[in-house]
Amino acid sequence: KTLLIYDHYDVQPPEPLELWTTPPWEPTIREGKFFARGVADNKGDLLLRIQAVESWLATEGALPLKIKWVIEGEEEIGSPNLGKFVRAQRALFKDADGCLWEFGAKDSHENPMLICGLKGILFIELHARGAKRDLHSGAAPIIENPAWRLVWALSTLKNERDEIIIDGYAQTVRPPTALELEAAAHIPFDTALELEKYGLSQFINGVRDFEAVKKLYFTPTVTICGLQSGYTGPGGKTVLPNHAFVKLDFRLVPDQTPELILDLLRRHLDAHGFADIEIQVTEAGEHVARSPLNSAIVRAAQAAARATYRRDAIVYPSAAGSGPMYELCQQLNIPAVSAGCGYPDSRGHAPDENIRVDDYFESITFIRELIRHFARA
């Protein structure tokens, strides 16, 4: 039997440095937590998995299965070379029976989470351009403003009911399976607590509880991540800008692909009179990944969680986020599950990234149990 493991050693930039209690590159333990950039995403899991294997070898001798480990240093920039590597080395992976993915956490009720999929992503910029330089806004009656054009173009992509209204888009969305919906029904979601965490009075369209869970994990999105035009400093400046741009991420669900959505978007903009708006693809896209919830690797992880934590794991058909799980696993039909040493306040990508020391050592036990159960499956 062969277990594939995926981890990465690259990390996000540590900025803003002033928000770190102790410096990001000086690992520090305090209050039972281990603080450093990358400790949660993904160096903690990477190291504890190595130590789990070492401890198995030290205490039980030979491993009961073969392990193939892919460790990369480009995950945080969208793994631009992983797919090419996997396709070139396909023979290396053809005996893999399941994959343990990089990250994971306990939820706010201390339930271990098992994540069986990731959303895909398409990250682009739209650029609108006007006159050859910024102008005095007195010229606005006759000179087109690219900021207005961008606003109008954007307003044709998504409406106020949070429906993505790109031509042909709705047909690209495959609804969750009965098994996925059943799993989602077990995902705990305390609406009042979550709202308080974000300082909000309601979620989009007022969704709560199971409706919120379904929306979070099963619906695609288009998000304005950045928007810029003209003068944005203090006070007034009556300028007619000559450039406006937006950074958009599309989170994808089955059967969407980055290529398909990019093509629909271009056709949509052209058809709605926005042929002049330029699309720039600034990051490698990522495909959707979904593993069967009843695959051997997921069942082994459930058994390992019960053995380690004395409680049932919560099975997530998908994360809300994205990653290259498709490139390593789904394109080769290798079922994958993600489980790791984080907790709700781990602050991956943010200042004071941390893991709890106890979780680290418990996770070593979890990995040993996973090896044991998966070898038997």
Next chain:
Amino acid sequence: KTLLIYDHYDVQPPEPLELWTTPPWEPTIREGKFFARGVADNKGDLLLRIQAVESWLATEGALPLKIKWVIEGEEEIGSPNLGKFVRAQRALFKDADGCLWEFGAKDSHENPMLICGLKGILFIELHARGAKRDLHSGAAPIIENPAWRLVWALSTLKNERDEIIIDGYAQTVRPPTALELEAAAHIPFDTALELEKYGLSQFINGVRDFEAVKKLYFTPTVTICGLQSGYTGPGGKTVLPNHAFVKLDFRLVPDQTPELILDLLRRHLDAHGFADIEIQVTEAGEHVARSPLNSAIVRAAQAAARATYRRDAIVYPSAAGSGPMYELCQQLNIPAVSAGCGYPDSRGHAPDENIRVDDYFESITFIRELIRHFARA
């Protein structure tokens, strides 16, 4: 007879300094032009008007009329105190028969321009706010994005046909008078040349020639001067921003006032489901000013232009820009006209601001002729 004159000595910041050929605070003459920050707007006209009066006194003795001169240092920040000053000192101005306004230029055919009005202006910011901090965009299915809310709110203000569709707005616009339209018919506008100047293939809605002139001087606008949300640096960042804002200027025509438009905008946003979008008024607004085109001061300026330049001046019912002409003149029913020493490449507010030396001395003659003709009127 009493002539009122308005000038200002404050100037715009000189930045970006690297685009100046010679330093902005070291006045320099080269190629027959005088370069310095403020030389066109408004120190050139201020000084030449003083020298015109001095030259009159030196060559002809006593002035044939009384001159009252208002010179302020707050014009470039919207003259926040001028209106209060004028209302408090109303008695000072009650004998003024006409006003010579601060600025002016020859057009690209060397025709002197006489500007008889200014658009009003309302400058505001709209702010949309979301969760209490920026979030990972994986949360986008359930957490409202203020950038999207701002886009949707803006798209209810103006449509792609360049029509301002704020509720009740259309009724606030008084069309130009027959006399104003007749004057506008004499305003030269070379569509091909203007398009080339801006690097554009067409103006908004394809307007050309007289249609462009009418739109430029007689229609109100709402301009996105600045737009900001989220991450706008290089590359990708999948962030769900918690704040988005836009800087908008509304250029106003009769019978609009800043107060009226602000009130309509608030009601409109509330009625369209955007009660959460906050309006901040960041600059003092300015009222519309229009002087009768057949007033004595305009006729005197026409006669002075003929005497000085041996050609007819072009009479503009309004500029495309704004200023405090209402505060000093229209609220006291003093007709005003603006005429000055600039030319199309004077670059007011921009690097290498300049006037032509010959225009400066010709303008002294023009002011002497204006004094002569207005005294007789």
